[in-house]
Amino acid sequence: MAALTTASVQTLYNQGGPDLLAAFALRNIQTGDTIDVATLDVSPVFQLVRKAILYSVALNAAAVITPPPGTVVTVPANIPAGSSGYMIVGGC
Secondary structure, three states: OOEEOOOOEEEEEEEOOOOEEEEEEEEEEOOOOEEEHHHOOOOOOOOOEEEEEEEEOOOOEEEEEOOOOOOEEEOOOOOOOOEEEEEEEEEO
8 A cells, every 4th residue: 555646647637627627547556555636737736536436447347436525535445456547536
């Protein structure tokens, strides 16, 4: 379990405004890793994550994540080490 950085998380798309939406490519992730979207290459910067959807290539499955208040998203259970996938984040 690690705090992931831009080495493992690449911004693919982001849209600003009153509500923010961003899509990220993830690589070399596993269960319990954390992603602080406020530290990633997104403008304007996230102040709050409302929902995140993580798609795991290894499992060919998606999970909807409702994180606690803040900007940190935790990779859910059953994601094998070294996995890759995509994450869509909505917030403000």
